[in-house]
Amino acid sequence: MNSKILRSVLVVPVNVPRFVEKACLRGADAIVLDMEDSVPADRKKQARDDLAEAISIAGRGSAQLMVRINNDPDLIEADIESAICKRLDALFIPKVESSDQLVKLDYLTREIEASKGLPTGKIKFSIHVESPLGLLRLENMAASTPRIESMSIGVDDYCAALGIKLTKDASSIFLPISQLVITAKAYGIIPIGVLGSVAEFRDLDAFENAATRARDLGSEGSICVHPDQVTILNRVFSPTEESVAGAQKIIETFEEAVQRGRASTSLDGRMVDTPIYKQALATIEKFEAIKRYEGFK
Numbered sequence: 001m002n003s004k005i006l007r008s009v010l011v012v013p014v015n016v017p018r019f020v021e022k023a024c025l026r027g028a029d030a031i032v033l034d035m036e037d038s039v040p041a042d043r044k045k046q047a048r049d050d051l052a053e054a055i056s057i058a059g060r061g062s063a064q065l066m067v068r069i070n071n072d073p074d075l076i077e078a079d080i081e082s083a084i085c086k087r088l089d090a091l092f093i094p095k096v097e098s099s100d101q102l103v104k105l106d107y108l109t110r111e112i113e114a115s116k117g118l119p120t121g122k123i124k125f126s127i128h129v130e131s132p133l134g135l136l137r138l139e140n141m142a143a144s145t146p147r148i149e150s151m152s153i154g155v156d157d158y159c160a161a162l163g164i165k166l167t168k169d170a171s172s173i174f175l176p177i178s179q180l181v182i183t184a185k186a187y188g189i190i191p192i193g194v195l196g197s198v199a200e201f202r203d204l205d206a207f208e209n210a211a212t213r214a215r216d217l218g219s220e221g222s223i224c225v226h227p228d229q230v231t232i233l234n235r236v237f238s239p240t241e242e243s244v245a246g247a248q249k250i251i252e253t254f255e256e257a258v259q260r261g262r263a264s265t266s267l268d269g270r271m272v273d274t275p276i277y278k279q280a281l282a283t284i285e286k287f288e289a290i291k292r293y294e295g296f297k
Contacts, residue, residue, distance in 0.1 A: 004064075005029050005293040006150055006190050007221040007237035008230045009126075011068065012058070013038035015047045020054045024061030026227040027234065029293070031058050032092050032126075034068045035079060044075060048082045059087040066126055068092040077108065084112045090124040090149060095157075097134040099144035102127070106145040121147065126192075130154035131161045135176055142187040150190040152223060153180055155197050170195045170210060181218035192221045201226035211236040239287045247280035247287075254280075 010028035184191035196210030257265035
């Protein structure tokens with residue numbers, strides 16, 4: 001289990017000062033300063049020039065800090081050079097389709113870390129897949145560099161690439177989200193995303209349902225675009241008091257059975273064996289990790 005907590009990843013446009021100013025007050029586990037989709041093409045250079053100040057402002061709190069760069073040959077290297085600093089935790093890399101590109105970005109990042117006196121490997125990657133080709137190559141990309149800490153799917157861009165609209169039940173992205181979760185967990189990477197779109201931020205009930213369904217598939221958090229979504233994500237992707245109490249009871253019951261020489265027993269009419277015990281341990285581990293993280297925050 002990856003111990004990093006990324007329940008809520010709030011994306012804010014780097015070129016809107018009032019959003020940047022308030023980002024660290026929203027309670028998100030991570031903040032992404034966006035230099036890509038939310039910045040017009042003719043403002044990219046200005047956004048890059050303003051990035052250092054935005055990092056200083058958004059980084060006043062303890063939230064993990066990322067910068068979403070432009071995955072464009074004319075922009076990407078300058079974006080990375082401007083973004084990497086002591087306060088930065090990760091580069092959020094959109095439109096990823098190639099493990100070769102990630103290897104090259106790993107090498108470039110290592111060079112910039114060295115030039116700025118930062119430890120090798122300090123800067124992590126959060127990769128964002130937005131095309132069918134990216135999804136097909138997901139496993140190769142996951143294995144390409146140990147810098148990859150989290151991964152997600154750009155649902156709206158992915159659907160656009162397929163020429164479809166996201167259905168209300170999000171059935172069209174059930175398979176991609178499942179594939180993302182399976183691949184991420186296989187490589188010790190955090191899968192983030194909801195079973196739906198984060199863009200419709202006014203319908204909070206629908207957003208919570210999308211988050212809950214994704215959690216039940218194994219997602220551990222999601223990006224979001226509005227502060228109201230942060231509270232929902234932090235709640236949905238945290239174990240409830242009831243689930244923690246139930247997990248503790250399972251652990252106690254199973255360990256008592258082991259002392260009697262048995263690796264299976266029953267609790268409240270349900271069999272408890274090793275896989276159920278491991279699930280309970282994972283629930284407690286996540287609960288404790290969130291407590292430690294929130295205490296740090």
